[in-house]
Amino acid sequence: xxxxxxxxxxxxxxxxxxxxxxxxxxxxxxxxxxxxxxxxxxxxxxxxxxxxxxxxxxxxxxxxxxxxxxxxxxxxxxxxxxxxxxxxxxxxxxxxxxxxxxxxxxxxxxxxxxxxxxxxxxxxxxxxxxxxxxxxxxxxxxxxxxxxxxxxxxxxxxxxxxxxxxxxxxxxxxxxxxxxxxxxxxxxxxxxxxxxxxxxxxxxxxxxxxxxxxxxxxxxxxxxxxxxxxxxxxxxxxxxxxxxxxxxxxxxxxxxxxxxxxxxxxxxxxxxxxxxxxxxxxxxxxxxxxxxxxxxxxxxxxxxxxxxxxxxxxxxxxxxxxxxxxxxxxxxxxxxxxxxxxxxxxxxxxxxxxxxxxxxxxxxxxxxxxxxxxxxx
Amino acid sequence: xxxxxxxxxxxxxxxxxxxxxxxxxxxxxxxxxxxxxxxxxxxxxxxxxxxxxxxxxxxxxxxxxxxxxxxxxxxxxxxxxxxxxxxxxxxxxxxxxxxxxxxxxxxxxxxxxxxxxxxxxxxxxxxxxxxxxxxxxxxxxxxxxxxxxxxxxxxxxxxxxxxxxxxxxxxxxxxxxxxxxxxxxxxxxxxxxxxxxxxxxxxxxxxxxxxxxxxxxxxxxxxxxxxxxxxxxxxxxxxxxxxxxxxxxxxxxxxxxxxxxxxxx
Numbered sequence: 001x002x003x004x005x006x007x008x009x010x011x012x013x014x015x016x017x018x019x020x021x022x023x024x025x026x027x028x029x030x031x032x033x034x035x036x037x038x039x040x041x042x043x044x045x046x047x048x049x050x051x052x053x054x055x056x057x058x059x060x061x062x063x064x065x066x067x068x069x070x071x072x073x074x075x076x077x078x079x080x081x082x083x084x085x086x087x088x089x090x091x092x093x094x095x096x097x098x099x100x101x102x103x104x105x106x107x108x109x110x111x112x113x114x115x116x117x118x119x120x121x122x123x124x125x126x127x128x129x130x131x132x133x134x135x136x137x138x139x140x141x142x143x144x145x146x147x148x149x150x151x152x153x154x155x156x157x158x159x160x161x162x163x164x165x166x167x168x169x170x171x172x173x174x175x176x177x178x179x180x181x182x183x184x185x186x187x188x189x190x191x192x193x194x195x196x197x198x199x200x201x202x203x204x205x206x207x208x209x210x211x212x213x214x215x216x217x218x219x220x221x222x223x224x225x226x227x228x229x230x231x232x233x234x235x236x237x238x239x240x241x242x243x244x245x246x247x248x249x250x251x252x253x254x255x256x257x258x259x260x261x262x263x264x265x266x267x268x269x270x271x272x273x274x275x276x277x278x279x280x281x282x283x284x285x286x287x288x289x290x291x292x293x294x295x296x297x298x299x300x301x302x303x304x305x306x307x308x309x310x311x312x313x314x315x316x317x318x319x320x321x322x323x324x325x326x327x328x329x330x331x332x333x334x335x336x337x338x339x340x341x342x343x344x345x346x347x348x349x350x351x352x353x354x355x356x357x358x359x360x361x362x363x364x365x366x367x368x369x370x371x372x373x374x375x376x377x
Numbered sequence: 378x379x380x381x382x383x384x385x386x387x388x389x390x391x392x393x394x395x396x397x398x399x400x401x402x403x404x405x406x407x408x409x410x411x412x413x414x415x416x417x418x419x420x421x422x423x424x425x426x427x428x429x430x431x432x433x434x435x436x437x438x439x440x441x442x443x444x445x446x447x448x449x450x451x452x453x454x455x456x457x458x459x460x461x462x463x464x465x466x467x468x469x470x471x472x473x474x475x476x477x478x479x480x481x482x483x484x485x486x487x488x489x490x491x492x493x494x495x496x497x498x499x500x501x502x503x504x505x506x507x508x509x510x511x512x513x514x515x516x517x518x519x520x521x522x523x524x525x526x527x528x529x530x531x532x533x534x535x536x537x538x539x540x541x542x543x544x545x546x547x548x549x550x551x552x553x554x555x556x557x558x559x560x561x562x563x564x565x566x567x568x569x570x571x572x573x574x575x576x577x578x579x580x581x582x583x584x585x586x587x588x589x590x591x592x593x594x595x596x597x598x599x600x601x602x603x604x605x606x607x608x609x610x611x612x613x614x615x616x617x618x619x620x621x622x623x624x625x626x627x628x629x630x631x632x633x634x635x636x637x638x639x640x641x642x
Contacts, residue, residue: 371547
């Protein structure tokens with residue numbers, strides 16, 4: 001079950017992937033809705049896709065990849081998530097954390113670790129937010145203090161997605177003193193979560209899923225060679241990660257939203273023309289988002305540096321996602337409130353779309369300041 | 378690179394022309410600049426540039442009629458009274474002699490009782506670029522005002538309630554422009570319909586937010602904003618309003634049973 005590695009265009013690449021997926025059924029087992037089941041499916045799908053080579057395209061050979069442009073990853077993500085083989089949340093971690101490791105970890109560390117992530121041997125998480133540091137991430141207080149050839153970490157992270165399944169964590173810590181400017185005082189580490197002193201506690205959310213966790217660090221020892229980049233590079237690492245989160249990851253999420261929109265069309269189309277305005281509005285929002293994200297994928301693929309312009313993608317995504325689930329609630333009266341279906345979970349989860357990954361307000365401030373030159377707020 | 382420089386020069390020239398001329402005078406000037414050849418030889422460059430600039434400068438010309446003529450296999454520049462679909466299942470004539478009537482904001486449009494179905498996709502794309510240009514003009518005016526206008530001891534651009542309106546406007550414009558920037562697509566009619574809907578929506582969003590940010594001065598006749606607001610209102614209705622086109626897109630979803638993924642990598 002080896003993938004054909006012979007393609008001249010991205011369209012051919014996609015056609016070969018689709019043919020492979022038709023022959024190798026990776027559909028999740030029916031009736032498995034628990035997070036544990038999602039995680040098992042995530043690892044199973046990754047293993048099959050990695051063994052066949054698909055998970056390795058678009059990543060450099062130095063980190064176990066097969067090379068090729070970034071856009072190949074977006075295509076694989078679109079097919080995998082769009083077909084419901086994996087959920088966008090767990091899948092997105094690959095596209096966020098792999099570039100970070102390739103750009104910041106020692107080459108030997110990246111070469112050793114990245115294949116473990118891409119092949120589903122391991123999952124990793126991203127320890128950024130803290131109870132006291134949400135929108136103002138640079139104020140984080142989890143501390144790392146050097147002690148010979150290791151660093152001692154103390155502090156607490158929150159909103160750490162899938163930490164309960166993760167073997168390792170890309171962790172932001174404060175290493176600078178009180179006089180160091182915030183943006184130079186942060187250092188990132190690649191931490192083994194089975195280290196003594198790490199406690200992971202899943203956080204029950206309003207949509208009844210334990211996706212997010214609190215992670216506590218009590219005198220956790222981290223070898224110095226697990227530092228990502230140099231002391232003080234942590235803020236830059238976090239900023240460099242955002243464009244990946246908002247390019248290939250968004251493309252997968254959009255594929256997922258379209259698949260749910262198709263499901264909504266199937267549910268409500270017999271109602272007749274009374275639904276046309278609401279459905280048209282939702283389609284327009286999704287279409288605008290997809291067109292914008294397409295342009296962003298191409299800019300990333302052409303080697304352009306993505307920056308504050310991706311805040312526009314984020315605002316469009318959050319708006320389209322909430323519009324989709326608001327429309328679902330409006331056009332399927334009672335379903336979200338009275339029936340226990342996926343629509344309920346997803347509707348509730350969509351309420352967070354304007355909060356996670358940088359709130360809608362923070363995005364608008366970035367757009368105003370950096371894209372419209374309106375100065376500081 | 379040389380080609381880009383040439384296009385920049387062309388754009389500068391067109392902008393200057395549009396800032397000094399409007400109506401039949403601008404039509405004549407555009408013909409001298411080779412509009413007919415541009416439209417038939419390189420519509421993908423000419424249409425976005427000319428119509429966006431009409432919006433940005435607030436000028437107008439009857440070049441939309443040519444776009445529709447060309448798309449329906451007719452001769453560019455023909456002096457014909459072509460009924461164009463307008464919102465509410467009505468029709469308008471674009472008077473190429475420049476005679477204005479009761480239409481808002483000075484466009485030479487008048488109602489026409491009867492029309493017949495014509496190909497509108499290319500015209501919708503052109504009007505969509507025009508709307509995007511108008512929206513950008515409004516955003517530029519409002520952003521400049523927000524930086525210049527001092528209240529409570531600081532530029533009002535410093536207040537989040539103000540800057541978020543302007544940010545929201547840019548998001549709407551960029552989203553609309555993205556729908557206009559797809560390469561050759563399989564479903565040009567649906568793509569054009571959605572682009573016109575997105576652009577109309579963006580221009581109306583810009584009108585609402587920029588009017589608010591400009592406060593009292595933006596409500597006066599002497600301030601430029603009102604011209605763009607009126608232009609956006611009229612253009613939104615031309616070849617189908619944002620509201621109507623959105624509803625039509627919704628009806629298409631029902632008929633098809635799924636949502637076409639028009640943007641492909």
